[in-house]
């Protein structure tokens with residue numbers, strides 16, 4: 001495991017319960033998750049892999065959409081968040097949802113075994129987000145679906161007064177490797193843009209939109 005991944009795993013293991021509260025109860029986050037998952041156009045019976053699933057805040061929606069005949073596989077590197085996600089799965093009695101430890105940049109999933117890959121708030125955490133999206137496109141193969149939800153700085157004029165608040169959110173809600181980088185927001189913006197751009201490269205029907213005054217980026221498409 002690289003130093004960066006080790007720091008990520010320690011951070012999200014230590015703060016898993018607090019992160020879960022933010023992931024589920026931050027005002028507006030539920031409707032962003034629903035809008036992003038809606039764009040993924042999951043069919044009943046699909047197998048969906050959620051990369052960097054964290055505490056499982058997306059699992060209720062994903063589970064509902066695949067129906068009992070499909071399945072959801074959540075992958076995350078941090079044991080603490082996976083333990084919260086496992087509790088959520090057990091509490092809800094979801095027999096078709098499995099959470100496993102793994103690196104989203106080298107997912108432990110056989111190529112061609114998933115219909116769709118979804119990831120929210122993960123692209124900004126890796127050094128090569130475009131390479132990661134490429135890996136996911138290869139995993140689902142032609143006809144497979146990709147969906148991303150990310151937060152980055154907004155260029156919307158109406159959002160300017162909130163950019164300071166967003167900076168504080170990014171610098172407190174991220175591992176030290178992100179907080180201490182010389183320009184954490186610029187790094188986040190660059191990574192998020194690269195991931196969404198790469199989705200566009202791999203899916204000719206890619207559909208992208210912004211929400212939440214431009215702070216949220218949603219993209220989805222079918223791999224060519």
Ligand SMILES: C[S@@+](CC[C@H](N)C(=O)[O-])C[C@H]1O[C@@H](n2cnc3c(N)ncnc32)[C@H](O)[C@@H]1O
Nearest residue numbers: 012023052053054076077078103104120121125
């Ligand atoms: C900001 S949280 C988002 C969690 C969840 N997707 C959500 O929307 O609430 C980022 C998650 O990505 C995970 N993560 C970061 N880099 C990863 C990697 N290379 N492989 C697997 N998980 C990773 C972290 O452990 C953390 O749980």
